[in-house]
Amino acid sequence: MTNSWWEIKISCDPTLEELLFWRLDEFGCQGMVTEQKEELRLIRGYLPQVRAHPLDLAALSLWIEQDAVTMGVEEPKTSWHLIDEQDWASSWKKYWHPQEIGDRLLVCPAWLSPPNDTERVVLRLDPGVAFGTGVHPTTQLCLESVEMRYSMGKKGGIIADIGCGSGILSIAALLFGAEKAYAVDTDPLAVRATRSNRQLNRVKSEQLLVEQGSVKRLASMYPKGFDGIICNILAEVILDLIPEFSAIALPHTWGILSGILMEKAQPIADSLEKHGWKVGTLWRRKEWCCLNIRRQELDDD
Numbered sequence: 001m002t003n004s005w006w007e008i009k010i011s012c013d014p015t016l017e018e019l020l021f022w023r024l025d026e027f028g029c030q031g032m033v034t035e036q037k038e039e040l041r042l043i044r045g046y047l048p049q050v051r052a053h054p055l056d057l058a059a060l061s062l063w064i065e066q067d068a069v070t071m072g073v074e075e076p077k078t079s080w081h082l083i084d085e086q087d088w089a090s091s092w093k094k095y096w097h098p099q100e101i102g103d104r105l106l107v108c109p110a111w112l113s114p115p116n117d118t119e120r121v122v123l124r125l126d127p128g129v130a131f132g133t134g135v136h137p138t139t140q141l142c143l144e145s146v147e148m149r150y151s152m153g154k155k156g157g158i159i160a161d162i163g164c165g166s167g168i169l170s171i172a173a174l175l176f177g178a179e180k181a182y183a184v185d186t187d188p189l190a191v192r193a194t195r196s197n198r199q200l201n202r203v204k205s206e207q208l209l210v211e212q213g214s215v216k217r218l219a220s221m222y223p224k225g226f227d228g229i230i231c232n233i234l235a236e237v238i239l240d241l242i243p244e245f246s247a248i249a250l251p252h253t254w255g256i257l258s259g260i261l262m263e264k265a266q267p268i269a270d271s272l273e274k275h276g277w278k279v280g281t282l283w284r285r286k287e288w289c290c291l292n293i294r295r296q297e298l299d300d301d
């Protein structure tokens with residue numbers, strides 16, 4: 001039997017783009033693309049039919065209208081229809097192209113040949129139905145932070161990737177010089193996607209270990225504690241996870257946290273401080289931010 005997917009289309013003012021990416025992500029979309037249409041943006045989001053009832057989609061379109069009213073821009077046009085899995089794969093793949101991120105990385109869709117004249121580190125990716133193409137600003141902020149850490153600091157280190165999605169952050173960390181990564185995600189489809197992207201990038205399975213779960217699972221996979229923690233999940237989830245970070249940290253552990261809307265940065269920073277972490281830098285892209293943190297005990301890395 002063919003699996004069906006909802007394709008949600010939103011034609012909107014460009015100022016709404018990031019907010020709507022966040023809305024679709026919250027709603028459960030597992031692939032999102034955006035296209036410039038003259039003065040407007042056409043955003044497409046995809047999720048399995050079983051994950052949303054038409055009533056949920058109607059509610060989503062109301063939230064989107066309210067977002068536009070709050071921001072004082074013209075109301076977007078939202079529509080949705082069902083497509084089969086094969087169409088889903090080809091629909092959004094058409095709009096996703098190789099993308100330069102930061103100073104050194106090039107994320108290249110698995111179905112395209114990477115350019116052979118690039119000096120960038122090429123990360124090949126087929127996210128399948130998992131989140132993490134590099135299009136979302138929070139993924140980009142994390143990738144840039146990982147790049148910066150490895151261009152400035154020493155190579156090596158054992159990394160924990162919480163909420164790995166397609167595996168993009170673990171694979172980037174390994175390509176930039178991490179020794180080993182342990183990745184977890186509560187979604188089994190993300191675990192599957194990370195394993196296939198590991199193979200696509202010729203990363204050895206003993207260098208990137210992937211399992212279904214969260215912080216507790218990481219603690220049992222590698223009880224010695226990690227040198228670095230990367231976590232790009234929504235702020236509400238991060239707030240719940242912060243108390244558990246100590247169980248997987250060492251005195252020198254650094255962290256990169258994103259998925260955080262600017263207005264949620266303060267409660268996250270407060271909770272981090274309470275649990276023995278210090279915020280070093282905050283990087284911002286539109287309404288999203290990324291915190292680079294380290295354990296409180298040490299003044300320097």
Ligand SMILES: C[S@@+](CC[C@H](N)C(=O)[O-])C[C@H]1O[C@@H](n2cnc3c(N)ncnc32)[C@H](O)[C@@H]1O
Nearest residue numbers: 131132139163164165185186187190214232233
């Ligand atoms: C925003 S995506 C990030 C994917 C990828 N790391 C990236 O940066 O593009 C968040 C991922 O976290 C997973 N997730 C949500 N809650 C989680 C939790 N409590 N523990 C582990 N993973 C979780 C979701 O299934 C999703 O794949």
